Amino acid sequence: MVNRKKSTLGVMHMNSIQILDTTLRDGSYAVNFSFTSADTSLICKDLENAGIEYIEIGHGVGLNASNCEQGPAFQTDEEYLDAARSVLTKAKYGMFCIPKIAELKDIDKAAEYGMGFIRIGTNITEVPNSEAYIKRAKDYGMFVTANFMKSYVCPPEKFAEHVVLSENYGSDLVYLVDSSGGMFQNNITEYYNEVRKVSDIPLGFHGHNNLGLAVANTLCAADLGFEFLDASLQGLGRSSGNAPTEQLLAALIKKGYNLNIDVLKIMELGQTYIQPLLNSKGYMLLDVVSGFSDFHSSYMHHIHKVSSKYLIDPALLIMEWCKIDKINMDETRLEEIAQKIKQDTEKEIYLGKHRFNNYFGREQDV
16 A cells, blocks of 8 residues: 555545535536635535535636636635635635646645645546646645546556556545546446455546436445535536436435535535526436447537538437547547548437527636
8 A cells, every 4th residue: 555645634534524615617618617715615615615615716627727718717716715714713625626727836736735635637548747737736735636537448457557557646536527427336336346456545436417326426425435526506617517416315315325515505505606607407318328438528619510510310310429439539439420420320419409608607617
């Protein structure tokens, strides 16, 4: 086992559960990154009062995203950090950080605002890109999590090797990330078992809800021994959203977990702050197809562009693309697939039924 440098936030205990609320970060995708400093202060304070100890804030794509063609957030990173710092006295606040979008100096800046944790996000195939970022954050005593985006494209045995690599860099925690919302409970169990053969590092789970499995998968992770579980009020998040904090907490408490969180207060917060922002009902076809195909929704603008050009079904284009690549995007190859689909079908397509304007952020293009 690797000896990890301990965080100044304290030692994480095995089998303890922390809810990390990502409403103000992942949830910001669903509102075009429009949360204000006032929103951040109000929601942060009420989450803390309800018992949430880890609150993620800022641009959905993370540090420095507004400056990297990811779509500008309503406030700057500094303004979000200051808003959280001004009201929180017990809960830790943190931001997401994707290498190549964020720079090392962005971690320096966040440290000046007392940011307590940081989540370094890389595709599972690009874990070495995180090394310098993890080490810089550890220099400031931050609690550091390594979030392995698109975890599902990597076999469990190889995933475990990446966990050891990240642990050697200094990560305090590693996240299994179901970026497309298409994983099952048996998949989570397989990844957990392989990691535990080589490491005792604490684990986290971040699930999306494209196939309606986010809560069930997160409960599975809790029962296995994952220490950190992600959720957002009303499930607000990229694509079909995350595990709803309200439902997840109710299920965990009903199962007997002692979380010291006021679940009724959390339900009130979701109804007060987030429900008014929800503008759709039912399940979006492209979200479900993304979960089925393991497609990352930040590539949706490519699907929109090419399906519009050839007037073909974007759902079919997603499914065919993911048969050849679930990690990257190549628009030239995508067009070749579109041409083949066009040749094979004469069905008229009305693209207006798909709400492409609901998809924000292009972090996978970086």
